[in-house]
Amino acid sequence: MAEVRTIENVACGFCGLACDDLTVEVEGREVRAKAGPGGTVCPEAARLFRRLDTADAVARVAGEVTSQADAASEAHRLLTAATSPVIAGMGTDMTGAGALVDLAIRFGGVLDHHASMGLFRNYAAVQRTGWLASTLAEVRNHCDLLLVVGEDPTANWGRLFEKFYPATPLFATGERRVVFLGGTPGEKARRQLAGITLSELPGAPVEVLEALALLVSGRTPPQATIGGLPLAEVAALAEALRGSKYAVVTWNAAALDDGDLVAERATALVDALNVTTRAGVFPLGGTDNLMGVNQLMLWRLGYPLRTLVSGQGSAHDGTLYATEAALKDADVMVWVSAFRPEPPPSFTGKVIALAHPDTVFETEPDVVIPVGTPGIDHAGTVFRMDSIVSMPLGALRVATLPSVAEAVRRIAEG
Template identity: 25%
Template sequence: MAAQKSYKSMVCPFCSLHCDDLIIETSDNNIRLTQGNPECGKKISRHNINSQSRTSATINKKKTGLTEALKKVKKIIEKKSEVLILNHGTDLSGLRSLLTFASKYHCIIDHITSKFLFQNIGIVQRTGYIATSLMETKNRADTIIIFGNNILKKNPRLLDRILIPDASLCVNPKKKNIILVGSFDKNTINSISRKSNAINVRIKLDNIPDFLKIINNNKSETLRFITKQSLVKINSIIKKSKYLVSTWTASDFSNTKNPEDIISSISKFIVDLNITSRAACMPISGPLADSTSAQALTWLTGFPSRIKYSNNSFKHNRTAYNSEKLIENKQVDTVIHVSNLSENELIMNKNIYNIVLGHPNSKLNIEPDIFIPIGIPGLDHEGIMFRTDNVVSVALKSVRKLKLPSTQTIFNKLI
């Protein structure tokens, strides 16, 4: 008998845009995107259960029941002196329970992409900043500057859904100017050109601060990385712009000499434009619930990441609680990896006790001491996650019935 198919709308948990207009087909708990961007379809299909999926808990490679695994986790945690919870992505309920657990066992908490988070929030903590959200960009932006070249690959629907949509409230999408700063491939430039006016400023990302200085000063001088003609054209577009949006993803700058300097220069450029016109920044966060983590931890502890519970409250230290260093220097004896959203390889240090509350399709560089498969918010259970612009959060639905426990369920059992 053929497996029963059903069609449902889905809120996607797998990138920070969290689109909620996807139509999927489920059949025997396999999910296939039937309407939407094929790149998103590929992403979603990677979360289907296959013969390699780990749907049972293991202790030292041996399959075991959930109760046994939890008993073992508790025993280990009670013995160990310094426990790090490394968040690779979970939803709001997961974070709330993770914090309660951390406060009981005096754990350190870090997010795997904290480095990029701190690069972006550094501006808010040091200087002035003007931001915007996805819908404002969709409906109001007449000029968009995209810095870095991976942002569109990482967020497949950013272009069609937000930057050059079919309809905008206040601007004609076809008349939008898209300035691409960095090395963009021809296909990307051509696809943007078909819908709007695209200009590629092919400069090294390290040169962004200099490029923006020249634009800001409105000097018609020629730099070695941009022709005078291009500069005049860009200046003219910016001058005419009524609502300009700058967008980037911090991880694109990770190979530059000074990522924070680049982000600060973009922010300053926007702040200066607002003296006479309107413009705003719209950084795009990563796909591992970075925004969700930063938001929830901030309201609950006062800090967005890198915290430790001690003396009755969470303390923050950006350097001392940097998970990368803690693991590298073996300053923690146990790491609890919480990974709900990605099947990408999870890197563990074999010299530290590793507990993984993981995606059933997790690729692992070594076998962890304990592995507990957990459900994916938005597929296996409901949840709340924050979008990249931090002001919108979405309600994720449950669309398959694998009966995998949520992060919240696991931590609640451990408390």
């Protein structure tokens, strides 16, 4: 029976929080996350860290088992013959992302991440007006009034409020308050916010945020109700925001139908607050190293995700080169998802999948190359959702599957 190793202060690359205080048990090739400092383990970490000591999935071509080398050769052949590839998913670490950009430079193609919808809804606001963004450390240590727009975000970021509200912040003194606008905190959020003054406003976020910016600026909206709320309730929140020392507005644009408008109105509110006090936005996101992949695209190509590489040049279009739109004109899709068993979207062309070994496909891809997970099978680096901190991930067990970077290198070599 294999010895059980307990490893503390393990970093997690699955969501944009990039927590680095997990406890993990490793027994042979079996891996399991254990309760962390708060006495519980994040459900996402528990699910995605879990590995059994069983044989890994094998490479396949047209549904038939083959070697990694032969699968890479077939992928090379498909890309050589392709006229409009799309490299999608892109759930990988920084080294894997760099290899995928190299692949696009060699064969051409569109590059996009599966979680980029919220990012580009936020970009719509940034491109028009810019914004003043907070970091996780600033929220933890300065924020005395947090406005959460939309539904409870702990469904996607299980330890969010635990990270936002440490027992002893460095600078925030006195009452700390959280207001949910257009959403309701669940049991997990309430537990993490124990001791924090918590309130809810059920109004429509876009209208309420717009009115808050006016009220903070000293103007009064003409209507008696704002987004379904009495003007007096909105005015009371505006007064609380104006009286705060450091207010922060946070939202998940991907989960809001009008996420781009929420981002724009939240930015305007923060701008108004910064005339007399301090405030910032904290957009939520960052799943599967989204922020790191986007950063690398900017470094390498001068453009963010949703960029086409063709010949000696590249072009960016946030709508035309989104995965769903780009696939309409594509003949080959390279799907990459190393952090989680995320299946590729439906596509009628050729599919090359560099996939988590537990992935269940609705339709068998033309080429399947199972890959290891950063932070479990091999070391890597990811970026936190605020784009400030890059987090090193360590290997927890001996790898039997290649990393995305290794698999891409084999494909490129043919």
